[in-house]
Amino acid sequence: MWTLGVFLLAIATCCHGLYSSSDDVVELTGSNFHDTVVNSDELWLVEFYAPWCGHCQRLVPEWKKAASNLKGIVNVGALDADQHKSVGGSYGIRGFPTIKIFGFDKTSPKDYNGGRDGESITDAAMKALREMVQERKSGGKKKSSGGSGDSRGSGGGGGSDDVVTLTDSNFRELVLNSQETWLVEFYAPWCGHCKNLAPKWASAATEIKDKTGGSIKLGALDATVHQQTAQQYGIRGYPSIKIFRQGHKNEDPIDYDGPRDTSGIVDRAMEYYDENIEPPTVDELVDQSVFDEKCTGHMCIISFLPDLMDSGKDGRNAYLELLAKLGDNFKKQKWGWGWAPALVQDKLEKALGVGGFGYPAMVAINTRKGVYALHRGAFSVEGLNPFLNLLTYGRSSGNTYPIRDGKLPEVEKQEPWDGEEAPPIEEEDIDLSDFKWDDEL
Structure with missing residues (x-):
């Protein structure tokens, strides 16, 4: 009582x-x-x-x-x-x-x-x-959180330098005002699940940074300290992971519902990375610098398109649109894409064995390995997709050849196509008035 x-x-x-x-x-x-x-x-x-x-x-x-x-x-x-x-x-x-x-x-x-x-x-x-x-x-490692309010030692990043410490004061600037996609873990220092996630979150942050060049970031926010941000996003349990997508920062973030291991986190992050990769440009090979940009250090896809007299402006534009679409479909491979009109780069064509199969033609070139693969099927999405799909796995349909002497001919400098039709052929007037048709040949 x-x-x-x-x-x-x-x-x-x-x-x-x-x-x-x-x-x-x-x-x-x-x-x-x-x-x-x-x-x-x-x-x-x-x-x-x-x-x-x-x-x-x-x-x-x-x-x-x-x-x-x-x-x-x-x-x-x-x-x-x-x-x-x-x-x-x-x-x-x-x-x-x-x-x-x-x-x-x-x-x-x-x-x-x-x-x-x-x-x-x-x-x-x-x-x-x-x-x-x-x-x-005894030299024990202290895990207190430091002046910024970060207690990652027991959850939320495992102390990795690649996990960005987020707070109420820096969240808007780093996450909402950035041009990158963010995966943010909201954690509590005492939470057992957060502690189990910490080393996986840290290793995923490092792997994702290496694979994306830092365009996908992983952050961690102690929701027990920085309550304003946690409440703003309705955090009720720990750890909670939310995805703030590039170009969608004014929308509600996406709840992460994937595996809570390193590979699962990396795979999900790479999905968002792939969707934001800029599609490659398909540029005309007007000089050696364009070829070097497209083909040095990585695979490149070079197409040789019919002469403008054969396809016309509309036909050539249709081929270029097809190549742009394929470049977008395979953009995560980071191949270089280029093209040249038929017979303009004749030395390069001969070195790649193009001439005997007509136009349009497509060649995949790996200058680092000193090999090229020639496509011999239909020049359409349905015909080219199998060829390009095999290349993503480092294989080809069997039409792979070594580059002779390990080096290709220089690209000859040309004026770029102006986007117009081919100029008409000027016919020469021939005076046949003095020609005697009854003379013996």
Whole structure:
């Protein structure tokens, strides 16, 4: 049963905290908890309480006594978890009072289960202090989150430099105002699933950075600290992963529902990378520099199109549209695409064995390996797709040949096609008036 004193204390504190600024107990709140406790290099004992809780009210004098005993040695704080629910929730607080010891590794505080009197609390604090000193002496790796509010050591990136630390203050600038696609993990430091994900998220970030040149980024945001951003996106559980797509930042982000392993994360990221790759341009081979740009260091697809007199302007444009469509379909291969009019680059044609099969013709060239493959089927989407599909696997239909002497002839400089029809053939007038038809030949 409550005593009269406790009852009166309950009345006095039903709408106020249990501690005041005159106490040696540090009053903690949602706004100062991270900077004061988690970012501290000192030992902290923190009581999570509710003002209406009778057990919390009975602990007050003993907690104050412990704070006075430990003043200048160990920090003793108290947080109204009923008012600052987000902080209490981040540490899984289920009952009151709950006491936690924030020692060397601030991301993994220990539960205090000892006596609820000043003496026992003081003894437990001194034991925890000795343990903290031993961890420092033994060179243990500290996992506290640093000034930016990042606690990735226990979740959200695993400490990888390739996982970008996100906060309420930098989220808009880095994610929403950027031109890149972002995969963002919202995590809690105490969350076991977040801790399991951390090394996979970190390795995925490195692999994705290498594969995309940094155009797909992975970030991590501690949702227990940066609550404004977490609430904006309705984060209810941890870890939650959301995808902020390039060109769609004004829309709601996509929930990631794929595998929570490195390969699954990488595969999903690459899907968004592929959709944003710019399709290659299909350029006319007007000089050697164009050929070098298209073919040096990677596969290139070169087509030789019929003479303008044979196809006309519309026919040539139709071929170029077909090549542009194929380039877009196979853009993730990062091939170079080029073309030349028939017989204009005759030395190059002969070196590639093009002339004997008519026009249009397509050749895949790998200058690095010194080989080329010649397409001998129909020049249409249906006819070219099988040829190009095989090339994606590093194979061809059998029409693969070595480049003679490992080097192709230089591309001869030409004036680019002006997009117009071929000029008409000028017919020469021949005077046949003096020709005698009855003369013997």
